[in-house]
Amino acid sequence: MRKRYPIEIIHHSKQIVFIPDDLPNGKDISKIAFGNKVIDVTCAPHPKGRKVIVLSDDVQKELSMPNLSGSLHVFTDQQTLFIGPLIGILTSGFTPYPLRPIGERSMFFAKLLSVNKMVGAIPFVFGEEHIDWDTGLIRGYFFVDDGWNTMDVPFPNVVYDRLPNRRTERKSELLSLKSRMQTDYLIPWYNPGFFSKLDVFERLQQDERAAEYLPETHQFSSFSVIERMLSNYGNIYVKPANGSLGLGIHQILFDKHKGDYYCRYRDQDGINKLTKFDSLEKLMRKIFHKRNLAHMIVQQGISLLRSEKRLIDFRVHTNKDEYGQWQVAAIAAKIAGQGSVTTHVNNGGVVKSLDELFEDKQERDMYEKKLSDVSLLLSSILEKNMEGIIGEIGFDLGIDKTGRVWLFEANSKPGRSIFKHPKLKNFDLLTRKLSLSFGIFLAEKAITAPEDIFK
């Protein structure tokens, strides 16, 4: 059973730690650890029997432990008492401005760090440039009672990867930082990388349980594949392999009675267009002349559920929780703007909760269960078939007119902007809490059963 205690600091200069008498193996403790820093201490049960952990201020100083209120998790392994955990959230794009040290993402990180007291951990944000490998300290960014502050702390128990994009992630300094922390310091690293759209489908195809949720999806190879898919499905999607926010998504429709091709897309001015062509070649030449087709994905079109003639799709956000189990943290419906290819809000789409979308409770419960079950199944398959420790996934799912669930995309660093919707605010808090709670789980595993993590 995981334990949490309030931490108190007293003025004393004898490397003293008082521990509660109900702490397992408390009698054997002779060392205390914070992050990767370990020191020898004298340990005694709390003289008044209080259920708190008291550190003398010289211990706090030697551990480079910030002065923060709230209760923390405590793990023991042999003679060592681990308190924390210290969770390092890695990102890039720091600014010299103390009011907004991570630019426009500062508020996002402030909110993420602010769940610390609820989950019982010490999270901080850092970049590659804040690590001092010689002293073994990191200048971490903390969001505390008076706003953003920096403090020097030891290396963290776990690293939560929130690098903003693929470009930064591929930088050599970040690649070497990642391998050094994992192999030399044995620090678990969660949520690495960005899924590529095609990779997700290929990995999922390796598991037959996923097959029924996957629309036929290929990298663009030839017009004949498009022709075949159009004759099978009537319509297809063509989209950039590494796109986001619904940009560059085109729908091609084929009218087999008249032999006409239609392309529905959003032009440079943000206008939703539907254009007719008498051959596929003309369509491709006109619409895609500026795009490298080799970087496009071709996907089977699905006849989606509609609300008042407008397309509906769903965003499901899954997280691993404090026990390392997948949980559905959020479900939202997105309803497309009229005549739009996608349900993205910047295309005139609106966000709704399932309660708002389905007035009938039975219908709502049925779809909620379907979407949840599929998302949990796909999460566990992706976790098994992708490299690295995955802690959260955002799924874009559709439901067709027969009630069948389809996967369009899975994102390893899903955006959270839809959770700003008033009906989804509670999900926002839950996903933030879970993304740190999973860090606590990993920190404990790395201490008590490292073989489970470093396979």
Next chain:
Amino acid sequence: MTPAKTQGHYINPVIALLTEIKEDNGPDFGKVHSFCEELHQGISELGGTFYVFSLKGFSDEGVEGFYYDDDEWKKGSLPFPNVIYNRVSSRRTEYSKGFKGFLNKLDSLGIKIFNHRFLSKWDIHEFLMKEEHLHPFIPETHLYTEQLLASMIAQHEELYIKPVHGSQGRNIIQLSRENSLFHASLSSLPAKDLPAFSSIAELTRAISPIVKKQLCIIQKGIQLSELNGRRMDFRVLCHKNAQHFWKVTSIVARVSAEQYFVSNIARGGEVMKPIQTLSLIFGKEQARQQLALMKELALETAEAIGQHAEGLTAELGIDIGIDIKGNLWLIEANSKPSKNFEERGTKIRPSTKAIIEHCYGLCQP
């Protein structure tokens, strides 16, 4: 009569504004009178219908209100609206039994009303304290008690006591401690300084007639940065758009009249452009960061209030101050913000457009 509805789409919504109406010399909608003409103009350009009514004009059979026609407001029997924008200016009205019955009636008719209620300063404080990430921006605030006054004045050099239901900077007491003397000033017009007090007991006694009349909060004073010795704060106007996401519509800097401790325009202050004002004090680069954070903070505040307050909230005026170190503080939020900061001219102002957009959003299926 029921709201005009065609296959789930409101083709031409009927939007109504609720406020107090004086009828002695033609209809007078008080502080929102010219704003109502603007709303009429904006809504009719989009093909919708707009009218103004008071609680008295609403009955089970329909609404008696005023619509704009041939350059004047005409009285008429009007259909129930799809959406109501609440601009009742009296808290007492909103707390009445009649208002409660009115809300119930709207609910049963499926008519939406936004900016449900005046929000008390204490409600807002409690809503915001639920959001951990806003704590660094919230000055220490409690419900007033004499004990708290004694302990807070010992810790802080400056305190404010404000009625929880106050608005426009009325009836605020500013307290300060200098050496062993305590000073108090009142914001009523004209501003009044009380003689200095040499003990907390004397001070407590002197202000007790004011704080006993109504529920008050006591708040740590923030040492706000000043522009040439004049107090300055910022009013950020936020609206929910058609998709129900909060957006910042406008920001103005409000600079107080000299020697005055509230910067409300109603108390003689003036309005300036925020980036210019901030640049004069902090330099351009920091001013840009402060302004960006101000927008982010206002949106977080609006989202929190919108989530925790009863009913629908779609418009908030959020007051933010900047202390001498350059840090931002949430001072107040107002669910019936003044409409008189932006120049009107002949155009429809952004804040009016935002209200209309949200009304149309509420009418969508």
